[in-house]
Amino acid sequence: MVTAEDVRRVAMSLPRTSEHLIRDRVKFRVGQIVYVALSQDETVMGFGFPKEQREALVASEPHKFAMPSTSDMRFHWVHVRMDAIDRDEMEELVTGAWMMCVPKKVIREHLER
Template sequence: MTGIEDVLRLGTELERSYPVHVRGRLKFRVGQIVYVAFSLDETIMGFAFPRDERASLVAGDPHTFSMPSASDLRFNWVHANLAALDPSEARELVVDAWRMVVPQKVSRAYDLTHPDGPG
């Protein structure tokens, strides 16, 4: 079971990433791009995810993952039930979402300093 605290530190430590609160919701951004956001009750984590892969992610584990609302389907976005994730899986999703919004050289530098993955 994962809680927001399991990914909070990671989101602040990733290069170019910073937390913001928008209408009471915690979000992580790189520049103006949001790559992770939490529901008001902090039970759902929305995250950047390749649009062409999200249907198979959701179909493979519908208890954990769900599609975003109809108004957000145009974005590269998926929702996860935090309670259904283990902390390492949640951290991996955050890092992968972050990779989608940073330059490749920043992502490669992270790989050099974290050879065992997010953590």
């Protein structure tokens, strides 16, 4: 199972990321944009994901992914059960969410390292 510490290790390795504790939830953001958040019990990870693709993602693996709450439907957001993914998939989801928040130049520089 992926842990909060695994998510933290990946997120904090990404340029411009900062960690915040907001209403007892760990959130990772670039500037003011949250791109990954953990549930209070750290069993679910919310992450940035293109709105137009999220229904297909959730439908493809409903045991793993879930739509955000009604109040979060306006955001580019999806939930995933942390016990349903491995570290490689978590790293891909976190990195993809981060890439939605930073300039292309920052992405290029990070990938070149």
